[in-house]
Amino acid sequence: MIVRSQIVGCGSYLPERIVTNDEIATFLDTSDEWITARTGIRQRHIAAEGEYTSDLAFNAADGALRNAGIRACEVDMIVVATTTPDKTFPATATRVQAMLGAEGGPAFDLQAVCTGFIYGLAVADSFIRLGQVDTAIVIGAETMSRLLDWEDRNTCVLFGDGAGAVVLKSNNHHGASGSGGRENLPRGILSTHLHSDGRFGDLLHVDGGPSSTGTVGTLQMSGREVFRHAVANLADVLEEALAANEMTPADIDWVVPHQANKRIIDGTMRKLGLGDDRVIVTIERHANTSAASIPLALDEAVRDGRIQPGQILLMEAMGGGMTWGAGLARW
Numbered sequence: 001m002i003v004r005s006q007i008v009g010c011g012s013y014l015p016e017r018i019v020t021n022d023e024i025a026t027f028l029d030t031s032d033e034w035i036t037a038r039t040g041i042r043q044r045h046i047a048a049e050g051e052y053t054s055d056l057a058f059n060a061a062d063g064a065l066r067n068a069g070i071r072a073c074e075v076d077m078i079v080v081a082t083t084t085p086d087k088t089f090p091a092t093a094t095r096v097q098a099m100l101g102a103e104g105g106p107a108f109d110l111q112a113v114c115t116g117f118i119y120g121l122a123v124a125d126s127f128i129r130l131g132q133v134d135t136a137i138v139i140g141a142e143t144m145s146r147l148l149d150w151e152d153r154n155t156c157v158l159f160g161d162g163a164g165a166v167v168l169k170s171n172n173h174h175g176a177s178g179s180g181g182r183e184n185l186p187r188g189i190l191s192t193h194l195h196s197d198g199r200f201g202d203l204l205h206v207d208g209g210p211s212s213t214g215t216v217g218t219l220q221m222s223g224r225e226v227f228r229h230a231v232a233n234l235a236d237v238l239e240e241a242l243a244a245n246e247m248t249p250a251d252i253d254w255v256v257p258h259q260a261n262k263r264i265i266d267g268t269m270r271k272l273g274l275g276d277d278r279v280i281v282t283i284e285r286h287a288n289t290s291a292a293s294i295p296l297a298l299d300e301a302v303r304d305g306r307i308q309p310g311q312i313l314l315m316e317a318m319g320g321g322m323t324w325g326a327g328l329a330r331w
């Protein structure tokens with residue numbers, strides 16, 4: 001018998017306010033043409049004053065629980081991947097736990113910036129496979145707008161706010177070995193692959209924090225360098241994920257990538273030799289929502305019927321740290 005964590009529900013939430021490229025061009029030396037051509041972004045959602053990461057996370061988690069048909073009291077563990085917590089402490093996850101009415105189990109934040117959702121998935125999957133918990137929620141939630149210098153056109157046009165969540169549940173497979181073709185693979189997370197390289201931390205960072213400056217700081221990025229790392233690291237980790245599962249790109253039904261730049265997504269798909277009809281893209285409407293981008297894209301494609309039970313999904317992300325990672329799942 002093998003234990004898998006199956007994704008049994010997903011949900012997402014976007015703040016009401018939409019800011020278009022044209023609106024940004026009214027107060028910054030930029031244009032819709034530049035932003036669209038270089039990034040694929042046309043608009044982003046921005047949280048309202050008084051609307052916090054925990055509010056976004058709660059709405060996404062509540063939607064995921066409803067979608068799964070699971071009550072909050074059945075949730076054993078809550079992981080919030082975020083780089084924009086409500087407060088330095090306590091963890092945003094504990095606030096979400098209280099809002100949901102789930103009590104007693106571990107609730108903690110996880111910081112891997114844009115790779116946070118893949119890291120969160122890996123952690124929850126490990127807890128479930130070890131038998132420490134039965135049901136977990138993994139949430140990616142961000143209010144990136146609060147970390148931006150709205151006078152820096154190199155960065156502020158790239159990010160947006162939002163949240164996405166999945167519910168994972170332990171699933172016992174009697175006699176399933178995982179071998180003998182993809183139809184025999186159990187549903188759930190098949191593998192996760194995490195990496196980081198702290199030597200390149202300065203390429204994408206926030207220049208503040210409680211222990212260094214005592215301020216929140218703003219996001220700083222060497223865009224071209226980060227782009228270069230993204231292309232190389234993502235290619236490596238995708239190869240690693242496929243090899244670990246004895247798969248080729250042809251086995252993948254959907255690539256669900258982190259949404260940082262449409263050109264990075266296009267490069268990844270070219271590398272895999274897969275067409276545009278096999279990738280979930282939301283960047284034009286959501287921009288880069290950091291840890292929230294993958295579960296936001298997942299939820300959209302599940303709700304509109306593109307992602308179907310039994311299909312193989314390849315998720316990948318990279319971000320500040322540098323961090324990068326991938327996860328393969330049978331839906």
Ligand code: UT7
Nearest residue numbers: 030031034038114153154157223224226227230260261319
């Ligand atoms: O989620 C975490 C991972 N993050 C990423 O993966 C982001 C990776 N990097 C990128 O997506 C791209 O590097 C950017 C979209 C950030 C920038 O695109 P680029 O093609 O690498 O442009 P660049 O940085 O080389 O800048 C080209 C020019 C510069 O002008 P000069 O110096 O050539 O005169 C910039 O000042 O474009 C200028 N520029 C802008 N112009 C109009 C930069 N931002 C803007 C802007 N509007 N918003």
